[in-house]
Amino acid sequence: MAVMQIAILAYPGMTALDAIGPYEMLRGLPDAELRFVWHEPGPIVTDSGVLVLGATHSFEETAAPDIILVGGSIPATMSTAADEGALNWLRRAHQTTTWTTSVCSGSLILGAAGILRGKDATCHWAGQRVLSTFGANPQRDKRIVRDGKVITAAGVSAGLDLGLWLVGEIAGRARAEATQLCIEYDPRPPFDTGHMSKASARNKADAARMMTGMISARDAGAELVAGSKVMWTNVIDRVRSRSAAKP
């Protein structure tokens, strides 16, 4: 059996759990090679500013992964979605993947790469509106959305469900069940406000304030500029593809 290469995008400002949840599920797969990819190998500071993860391989070294996983970020989703090197890698690698996947606002990065056009997809609840601007059909209430080989998951912790689901698809139900037992994934959250449909108005206001508080004024500015660029590029691409289609 050939080794299955799993490439996790490791970018500055990423939310660690988005990547580490699925990583922990997938790493037990037989004959899998996991790697953390970015422009070049080296340390990546995550969005807390204190946790550093290592990118192990460059885009160039990772031309044809079997699986791509893109996690989200609070302060750097749009700046990554505006990173042409990252987008070009995603576009090229996606052509030959078995699965192209995202967690949380990682789907906006897939969207900016044009991978979600016409596809059912999901995202962190805060990003659903932006998702539709990339031509995706947001599936607001689903934890994991599959459209062909593209699998998108809801916010942060949904990566654990995505990862476990993928283990089942790749290695069969028995392996996934054993993985779930190894990781003792029998969640018992002490509260029950993890979905917008279960949250109070106060929970929603508090959560929005918390997320705003997690992004510096400088990063917020950079995200706004990058987001505008991504949106403009997206609109212009659509206009150009329409005019190119005319006789």
Place this chain on the structure above:
Amino acid sequence: MAVMQIAILAYPGMTALDAIGPYEMLRGLPDAELRFVWHEPGPIVTDSGVLVLGATHSFEETAAPDIILVGGSIPATMSTAADEGALNWLRRAHQTTTWTTSVCSGSLILGAAGILRGKDATCHWAGQRVLSTFGANPQRDKRIVRDGKVITAAGVSAGLDLGLWLVGEIAGRARAEATQLCIEYDPRPPFDTGHMSKASARNKADAARMMTGMISARDAGAELVAGSKVMWTNVIDRVRSRSAAKP
């Protein structure tokens, strides 16, 4: 309000999700300073051999954290439980913590430091028997066990529940509920074999085989040697404390 220092033990061979689950819950706390501690700052290779995390501070720089969090490991729990420098730091720091916590087999490291003697505690299901040799009272079916300021959680993914629970204790229910919404922690595992009581005989055999497969022969040997040393030290300490107590 004083800044609350949260020290997460970062050791070679650690299981990343054990630490990153609670980290992602705790990092949104107001006035909290998170750090990853080890003998010295620098890169730490986790148990997959491909994910590298950064230790940001040394034990020496972290004399009096408010919270300690110790995660588990497949190949290096016992070698860490035999590391006198780590144990001495845990013993000293524990004296002044507000909370001393563990996830998965991290409780065995707390146990080796003598922190669990006479305490209710839990662990990954595979470590429950060892837990009792440290004088703890294993609580096999609980996801999170509190005994005074010592909080121990079940295997790997239980760290998310531990982290969220701690946010509630530290910053109140409203903050915890908002954190849960931010992280969209509304788990929907695609299978239901995450607890020993829900797993089939085959699931259990498969999981045991998977975990054995995740540890190299060399690491398994080192763990056996370290484990024996830890157990012996533990027994001898008890004998010595009994004879010291005699008139």
